Amino acid sequence: MKKTKHEKPPRRVTMTDVARLAGCSQATVSFVLNNATGVTISAETRGKVIEAARTLGYGASSLIHRPVLGNLGSGTIGFLCDQLATTPESVNAIEGARQACWDEGATILVAQTMGNPEREEKAVEAMLRSGIEGLIYMTIFTRQVAPPSFLENLQIPVVLLNCYAPESRFPSVIPDEAAGGFAATETLIRLGHRRIATIVGEPFMQAAQDRLKGYRKALAKAGIAYDADLVGEGNWSPTSGFEATQRFLALKDRPTAFFCQNDKMASGCYNALRDAGLRIPQDVSVIGYDDDELCRHLRPQLSTLILPHRAMGAWAISELGKRRTSGKDSYPLTKMDCNLIERDSLAVISQ
Known part of the structure; x- marks a missing residue:
């Protein structure tokens, strides 16, 4: 059908459009879609970029169209x-x-x-x-x-x-749970915290063991002595996070930051801190783990590490x-x- 003079041709989808939908920079979109090496991009961001590109019909991505199944066929x-x-x-x-x-x-x-x-x-x-x-x-x-x-x-x-x-x-x-525990603890150290409590999960689980290893490694790298009084055992539940936080707050020299080794325990930590009249993050910083959906519903929203x-x-x-x-x-x-x-x-x- 012949176009009228008022009709505009359909606009080509650009990387800027993908970036806007994915909530990231155009540079990040370029890195993801061109499968750039030497650039660390989170699995969550990578997934958002690819999904945004699919939604908008942006077809230049080798990531989207490459034959990932190889010789398995379809x-x-x-x-x-x-x-x-x-x-x-x-x-x-x-x-x-x-x-x-x-x-x-x-x-x-x-x-x-x-x-x-x-x-x-x-x-x-x-x-x-x-x-x-x-x-x-x-x-x-x-x-x-x-x-x-x-x-x-x-x-x-x-x-x-x-x-x-x-x-x-x-x-x-x-x-890489040990690297995750290290990253969480190092983040708090870079913010100036030295009294960092951690609430671990059930100790028989490898994830809990490795996250604690990462915590200890980050402390050692920063020259901060490991203090067993700042390690509390939880069971991944909000109640265990609440109770462990109460015990930490009873210490003479209370922590200024909490690394909760999953987000549910962090939600319990939030409640205990509020009951004690402490503000997050003005008085105490908190970081979780897993990127559970509840992170976005806590106030303030919880910083966390994503499981890949x-x-x-x-x-x-x-x-x-x-x-x-x-x-x-x-x-x-x-x-x-x-x-x-x-x-x-x-x-x-x-x-």
Whole structure:
């Protein structure tokens, strides 16, 4: 149809449009879409940029259109997880895998097994009958596992997500929890804090152990003596965060900052601080971990570290595309950064 003189041709979508929708700079969009090396960009920001580019139809991105499935083709991927409903991490990992498959037309079949070996084998048998070309094996808690023996004999590639096996028999990816604990603590140190309390999760869990290792490493690097009185044991719940914070506030020399090793404990910490008449961040700084949805609903909004499960899911899909067989070689363990998301709960310590 002939255009009238009043009609304008449709405007071409630009990187500026993508940046505006993603809530970041044009430079960040360029780095993400061109897969620039040597630039550290959080998994959350990367995901926002890619999703914004898709929404707007910006088609110049090699990240969006590259064939991440490699020689797997455009078939079906199996995703085996012990738990789906406990936390959002498994859903985020599945979503990351789905996004990586987006342009390939691949389908992901998901099964929850509750860690039952018999159910795991039956689930994989059903997936194989459906023609899966690769399998992702995930645990909800980061840990070393003894993968089911039947995985060794599969004629399709297998990747471990959020867990790893002895002797690195399969490609594996986990969050770098020690680096995350270090980053959280170092951030508070850079703001001038020296009395930094930490509330850890259940100590038998590797995530709690590694986050505490990172905390201690950051203190040591800054020349700050480790003080056991500033380490409180929690159980990942708001109540445990509340009670641990009350104990810290009873100290003669109370902390000026809190590193809560998950966001739910941080929410309990918030309540205890308010009950004590302390303001966040004017009197006390607080940092959490996980980037739970509640971070954006606390007042002030909670600074936290993001668990990279979405990026880990995308990595797993990419890794599946590299191999036809699994379990025959030794693979290095891949660790992904838990990047800081700075919101309104941090401030330079007042002198």
